[in-house]
Amino acid sequence: MADELESPAGALIAPTSASSTDRFGVLSRSTLLRHTLAALVGFGVLWLLITSFSDYRNSSWIAPIAFTVCAAAGLTVLVGLSGQISLGHGAFMLVGAYTLALVQEHWTTSHGNLAMIGLLAAAAAGAALFGALVGVAAARLRGPYLAGATLALALGLPTLPSYEKLSGKLGGNAGLFVSSPNPPNGMDLYRWQSVICCASAVVVLWVLANVSRSRVGRSFRAVRDDEIAASLCGLSVPRVQVLAFVLSAAGAGVAGGLLAMIDLTAGPQAFPLSLSFGLLAAVVFGGLGSLAGAIYGSILITLLPLWSQDITDALSVHSHKVSSNMPLMVYGIVLTVAMLAVPNGIQGLLRSLRLTLAPGRRR
Amino acid sequence: MFRFLNLTLNGLTNGMIYAAVALALVMIWRATRIVNFAQGGMLMFTTFIAWDLAQVHHANYWVALVVAVVAGILIGGVAERVLVRPVENGPPLNAVIVTLGLLIFLQALAGMIWGNSQAHSYPPAFRFIGYKVGDRTLRFSPNDLFIVLSVLVVVIALYVLFQRTSLGLQMRATAFNPEVAGLLGVRVGRLLTLGWALAAGLGALVGVLVAGTSSGYVTPVGPFDALLIYGFTAAVIGGLDSPGGAVVGGVVLGLILSYADSYISNFIQTMYALVVLIAVLMIRPKGIFSRTSERRV
Amino acid sequence: MLTVEDVVTTYGAVRALDGVSMTVEPSTITAVLGANGAGKTTLLRTVNGLVRPRAGRISYEGRDLLRTHVDEVVRMGIAHVPEGRGVITELTVDENLRLGALWRRNRTELQQSLAEMYELFPPLAERRNKPADTLSGGERQMLAIARALMSRPRLLLLDEPSLGLAPRITAQIMGTLRRLRDEQSLTVVLVEQNARSALSVSDQAIVLNLGRVVVSGPAVELAADEKLRHAYLGF
Numbered sequence: 009m010a011d012e013l014e015s016p017a018g019a020l021i022a023p024t025s026a027s028s029t030d031r032f033g034v035l036s037r038s039t040l041l042r043h044t045l046a047a048l049v050g051f052g053v054l055w056l057l058i059t060s061f062s063d064y065r066n067s068s069w070i071a072p073i074a075f076t077v078c079a080a081a082g083l084t085v086l087v088g089l090s091g092q093i094s095l096g097h098g099a100f101m102l103v104g105a106y107t108l109a110l111v112q113e114h115w116t117t118s119h120g121n122l123a124m125i126g127l128l129a130a131a132a133a134g135a136a137l138f139g140a141l142v143g144v145a146a147a148r149l150r151g152p153y154l155a156g157a158t159l160a161l162a163l164g165l166p167t168l169p170s171y172e173k174l175s176g177k178l179g180g181n182a183g184l185f186v187s188s189p190n191p192p193n194g195m196d197l198y199r200w201q202s203v204i205c206c207a208s209a210v211v212v213l214w215v216l217a218n219v220s221r222s223r224v225g226r227s228f229r230a231v232r233d234d235e236i237a238a239s240l241c242g243l244s245v246p247r248v249q250v251l252a253f254v255l256s257a258a259g260a261g262v263a264g265g266l267l268a269m270i271d272l273t274a275g276p277q278a279f280p281l282s283l284s285f286g287l288l289a290a291v292v293f294g295g296l297g298s299l300a301g302a303i304y305g306s307i308l309i310t311l312l313p314l315w316s317q318d319i320t321d322a323l324s325v326h327s328h329k330v331s332s333n334m335p336l337m338v339y340g341i342v343l344t345v346a347m348l349a350v351p352n353g354i355q356g357l358l359r360s361l362r363l364t365l366a367p368g369r370r371r
Numbered sequence: 372m373f374r375f376l377n378l379t380l381n382g383l384t385n386g387m388i389y390a391a392v393a394l395a396l397v398m399i400w401r402a403t404r405i406v407n408f409a410q411g412g413m414l415m416f417t418t419f420i421a422w423d424l425a426q427v428h429h430a431n432y433w434v435a436l437v438v439a440v441v442a443g444i445l446i447g448g449v450a451e452r453v454l455v456r457p458v459e460n461g462p463p464l465n466a467v468i469v470t471l472g473l474l475i476f477l478q479a480l481a482g483m484i485w486g487n488s489q490a491h492s493y494p495p496a497f498r499f500i501g502y503k504v505g506d507r508t509l510r511f512s513p514n515d516l517f518i519v520l521s522v523l524v525v526v527i528a529l530y531v532l533f534q535r536t537s538l539g540l541q542m543r544a545t546a547f548n549p550e551v552a553g554l555l556g557v558r559v560g561r562l563l564t565l566g567w568a569l570a571a572g573l574g575a576l577v578g579v580l581v582a583g584t585s586s587g588y589v590t591p592v593g594p595f596d597a598l599l600i601y602g603f604t605a606a607v608i609g610g611l612d613s614p615g616g617a618v619v620g621g622v623v624l625g626l627i628l629s630y631a632d633s634y635i636s637n638f639i640q641t642m643y644a645l646v647v648l649i650a651v652l653m654i655r656p657k658g659i660f661s662r663t664s665e666r667r668v
Numbered sequence: 669m670l671t672v673e674d675v676v677t678t679y680g681a682v683r684a685l686d687g688v689s690m691t692v693e694p695s696t697i698t699a700v701l702g703a704n705g706a707g708k709t710t711l712l713r714t715v716n717g718l719v720r721p722r723a724g725r726i727s728y729e730g731r732d733l734l735r736t737h738v739d740e741v742v743r744m745g746i747a748h749v750p751e752g753r754g755v756i757t758e759l760t761v762d763e764n765l766r767l768g769a770l771w772r773r774n775r776t777e778l779q780q781s782l783a784e785m786y787e788l789f790p791p792l793a794e795r796r797n798k799p800a801d802t803l804s805g806g807e808r809q810m811l812a813i814a815r816a817l818m819s820r821p822r823l824l825l826l827d828e829p830s831l832g833l834a835p836r837i838t839a840q841i842m843g844t845l846r847r848l849r850d851e852q853s854l855t856v857v858l859v860e861q862n863a864r865s866a867l868s869v870s871d872q873a874i875v876l877n878l879g880r881v882v883v884s885g886p887a888v889e890l891a892a893d894e895k896l897r898h899a900y901l902g903f
């Protein structure tokens with residue numbers, strides 16, 4: 009599932025190294041099959057993990073990691089593969105959360121699990137639609153202009169529910185109520201939420217991994233590397249860029265929907281600017297464009313707030329001010345240091361390590 | 372009518388503030404082709420320093436102001452040298468992420484030192500109470516006049532610096548063509564540092580001015596993030612490249628926000644800025660006042 | 669005046685200069701000739717301190733240039749007219765000229781130099797307050813040369829001043845160089861593709877090929893050597 013930041017030329021070179029992977033036969037030839045198998049195995053492992061915890065409190069971090077992965081995976085495709093930036097991905101999560109809440113409020117009667125899938129799909133669709141809108145604008149913007157506009161979006165959108173004309177429908181500052189899913193017999197709610205989150209994350213990763221290995225993914229990279237060359241090759245650059253926004257927003261929408269489902273509300277406070285910053289830190293930390301990196305990054309930014317109390321205690325600084333700001337501090341340092349020292353992130357580091365360990369495969 | 376006059380005056384005052392932030396962003400953009408997303412964080416931090424001096428240590432208003440500006444200059448210079456220099460010629464994305472990282476770092480640091488829970492008030496330079504016209508009170512106070520005049524003075528001083536002095540000429544040459552400037556003996560690196568330092572010093576001034584308005588207060592996150600967005604929007608209206616455009620953009624945005632605030636709703640200020648920003652970028656992706664049509668990379 | 673000894677300059681794996689030596693005498697014009705990619709521009713940039721060589725020595729009036737920062741080099745009286753787009757198009761003609769005399773503090777001297785330049789290049793005087801991007805290619809080249817002269821240099825490094833210019837203008841520029849050499853004892857290192865016109869004003873010449881000096885000697889001798897002309901100079 010680890011998708012490398014390879015150039016289109018890299019894709020052409022790849023078959024020459026097929027001999028080393030030949031023993032996997034059909035698996036190495038069909039990416040779809042490989043990804044599907046990986047997804048099934050991944051979900052199986054997660055299922056075992058979730059059900060093996062005796063107390064849900066020990067596993068309460070699983071669900072947040074899983075939904076963060078959905079958003080971060082989307083963001084890494086956008087930034088790393090298509091070369092567009094979003095400093096405000098939290099805004100798409102917000103749209104996902106509100107879509108889920110609104111759809112649930114107006115259209116669903118059953119609390120069955122099929123409805124749950126439908127609601128998450130709606131969250132993805134709502135965010136994707138919004139992503140298309142933003143993407144159309146974004147396709148005309150470059151670098152810092154796009155960065156500023158998405159930052160403004162992440163800052164502005166959470167104020168919208170307070171707007172007098174909308175606060176009735178959007179629940180104002182308190183947000184909207186979301187009812188909890190029904191766990192099947194013999195499973196508690198928290199575990200069931202974890203299962204839903206993990207399943208969603210696996211599906212999002214599966215989709216994005218296949219897309220980024222497909223022609224669409226190659227067109228993203230082509231546009232990222234050289235817009236003019238890509239358009240000379242017959243690609244419609246704006247269309248490719250909008251598509252990247254749509255995909256990426258859909259991932260974030262699922263994440264927002266899951267967050268609302270866990271919090272049992274969809275409210276503006278759950279989507280502060282620091283959420284968007286955290287997502288960006290996650291994908292930069294993991295290495296831009298790498299789905300595996302999005303997973304490490306999500307683990308980091310989710311566990312950080314849980315650890316920061318321990319870290320400050322260990323440093324014997326018993327201050328709430330320090331511990332509550334520790335995660336933010338780490339995001340800032342990760343972003344800066346990663347760009348200055350390891351621009352390719354963890355995944356890049358691992359790759360160069362692998363190349364030095366197996367010099368035969370160096371290009 | 373009186374209400375309209377008040378809104379205009381209020382918009383003008385805020386507009387001058389946005390203009391100053393925009394100007395700081397434009398100075399850095401011209402020098403290094405980087406939008407300094409840390410601007411809001413830098414001026415938040417220096418304002419906290421001034422607040423600490425003025426409110427906790429009971430220092431004089433003007434002493435605190437000067438210390439803030441000096442701190443801003445130092446932070447700006449150091450940031451350019453240490454953080455920005457290595458990414459100056461890299462992909463634009465890297466520079467965006469580095470400045471964002473600095474913003475987040477400063478927010479966290481301020482939170483660790485001064486805490487996030489309280490919104491600290493800041494003393495104004497002059498009276499808050501508006502001037503009187505007959506028996507009615509204008510929404511324009513001596514403090515507002517002070518804000519408008521301070522920004523005007525700084526704008527004029529910067530104009531003189533850039534247009535009339537050799538140092539300013541060198542800074543402009545560096546901004547437009549660092550390679551040729553270097554060849555002529557301009558110390559390009561130093562001037563880039565100086566550009567960042569000056570911009571951050573200007574930002575620090577704005578921070579103290581904003582904090583001292585009737586609605587201003589100091590916290591690590593919140594008002595200063597919005598200020599960054601307003602400044603960015605104003606700068607984009609002006610074309611990012613044009614100091615004059617930035618000032619006009621600031622005033623225009625100040626007026627728009629003031630009217631919209633009163634006639635539509637005052638809950639969604641940042642949304643107005645977003646709408647203006649998107650509208651401007653869609654109509655003229657390079658800003659209303661920009662002359663250069665080509666994209667320089 | 670200027671001595672370059674065994675200079676090696678590399679860009680990554682490319683050895684742009686591979687052991688170049690040359691001597692430039694005061695108030696002479698030295699032509700540096702050679703095909704595209706021969707290393708001519710690199711030679712000037714190395715002398716000027718814009719790129720640092722891997723090995724070798726460069727000294728100017730007995731001082732080691734390799735330890736000198738670019739702005740110090742300008743102050744020592746070495747001016748460089750870069751190849752191609754050397755003027756800052758966003759600034760006015762006047763501002764471009766002023767940039768040439770940065771280190772000169774004396775205002776009256778500065779005004780005097782400006783007046784001299786406008787006299788030397790009349791088309792510039794008409795456009796003194798226009799942005800330089802309104803100038804034609806030839807006028808830009810004049811501006812670049814005038815700007816270099818603003819620093820009252822004793823050594824002028826010129827990189828392909830004839831690039832894209834009409835022969836008449838090229839001849840005019842060459843004439844100006846000769847006059848400056850004779851009247852103000854200016855020393856010039858002139859990089860040129862147009863070997864014929866360069867040799868016509870030069871005293872000395874060297875020919876570079878793939879980063880090495882293949883021929884050097886008095887300009888008249890090089891111009892007279894038919895075999896050499898065919899092999900390296902193409903006329």
Ligand SMILES: Nc1ncnc2c1ncn2[C@@H]1O[C@H](COP(=O)(O)OP(=O)(O)OP(=O)(O)O)[C@@H](O)[C@H]1O
Pocket residue numbers: 679680682683684702703704705706707708709710711751861
């Ligand atoms: N910045 C650079 N990076 C890498 N290689 C370079 C760089 N500049 C020049 N080179 C290489 O160094 C060699 C010499 O280049 P140089 O510019 O000195 O040639 P030149 O003689 O001035 O050519 P021209 O007549 O075309 O201007 C060439 O092979 C060129 O490709």
Ligand SMILES: [Mg+2]
Pocket residue numbers: 708709710751
């Ligand atoms: Mg050359």
